[in-house]
Amino acid sequence: MIRIGLTGSIGMGKSTTAKMFAERGVPVHDADACVHALYEGRGVPLIGDAFPGTIVDGKVDRALLSKQVLGNPEAMKRLEDIVHPLVHEEEQVFLDLARMDGHSAVLMDIPLLFETGAETRVDVVVVVSADADIQRDRVLARDGMTEERFQAILGTQVPDAEKRDRADFLIDTGQGLAIAGQRVDEILQELGVVA
Ligand SMILES: CC(C)(COP(=O)(O)OP(=O)(O)OC[C@H]1O[C@@H](n2cnc3c(N)ncnc32)[C@H](O)[C@@H]1O)[C@@H](O)C(=O)NCCC(=O)NCCS
Numbered sequence: 001m002i003r004i005g006l007t008g009s010i011g012m013g014k015s016t017t018a019k020m021f022a023e024r025g026v027p028v029h030d031a032d033a034c035v036h037a038l039y040e041g042r043g044v045p046l047i048g049d050a051f052p053g054t055i056v057d058g059k060v061d062r063a064l065l066s067k068q069v070l071g072n073p074e075a076m077k078r079l080e081d082i083v084h085p086l087v088h089e090e091e092q093v094f095l096d097l098a099r100m101d102g103h104s105a106v107l108m109d110i111p112l113l114f115e116t117g118a119e120t121r122v123d124v125v126v127v128v129s130a131d132a133d134i135q136r137d138r139v140l141a142r143d144g145m146t147e148e149r150f151q152a153i154l155g156t157q158v159p160d161a162e163k164r165d166r167a168d169f170l171i172d173t174g175q176g177l178a179i180a181g182q183r184v185d186e187i188l189q190e191l192g193v194v195a
């Protein structure tokens with residue numbers, strides 16, 4: 001079973017592209033959604049102990065947690081040391097189920113794939129990308145997004161050019177949905193995936 005890793009910088013089209021793989025029968029695991037679920041479930045006591053004051057109504061309050069970790073590498077490292085092993089466990093359960101179901105490939109949507117060293121957990125890496133001005137327009141169109149916040153997030157991510165260099169396959173999401181969909185078909189064909 002081929003583990004396809006999907007990544008790309010903010011607003012480059014990861015979620016949209018992951019849906020295209022899912023529509024073609026490839027099971028998808030979403031690392032971001034996994035963290036959201038952990039913050040409402042089994043991650044709560046662990047985060048609450050390590051970062052007091054971040055639990056509200058029995059869930060991790062992401063804004064309060066952000067205040068303690070963003071811009072504080074030591075705290076972020078402590079958080080990652082709690083969260084990443086839990087994400088890896090969830091991934092293993094997902095992979096085991098997909099194998100049992102006889103799938104020839106799965107897609108793992110991992111926004112911080114390069115940043116967190118997740119390359120070792122996948123067999124090939126697909127990077128979604130578009131021109132910087134398209135990315136900027138998409139992100140700034142979102143509620144609550146400002147130029148400053150966009151720049152701050154970009155500053156924490158491996159630059160798009162480096163991601164493109166490190167990709168096994170590239171999907172240009174700047175030319176519309178149909179072209180990106182064709183590229184997904186090509187990649188699956190090249191990998192010999194029968195979904
Ligand atoms: C810091 C948290 C609480 C911020 O949550 P929030 O909902 O406010 O924002 P969001 O998750 O969209 O993150 C905003 C940006 O912060 C940066 N960021 C988030 N996690 C990390 C990290 N581990 N390392 C570096 N940058 C990070 C990214 O650039 C991201 O785009 C959250 O991102 C978190 O819990 N991160 C640690 C867990 C983790 O590593 N998740 C990533 C995949 S497993």
Ligand SMILES: Nc1ncnc2c1ncn2[C@@H]1O[C@H](COP(=O)(O)OP(=O)(O)OP(=O)(O)O)[C@@H](O)[C@H]1O
Binds near residue numbers: 176
């Ligand atoms: N192939 C495409 N053609 C046209 N528009 C696209 C394409 N892919 C994505 N988009 C648009 O770009 C925007 C961002 O896409 P999406 O939410 O999938 O990005 P993302 O990488 O998951 O974002 P984030 O990193 O913030 O979670 C959306 O408005 C989406 O409709």
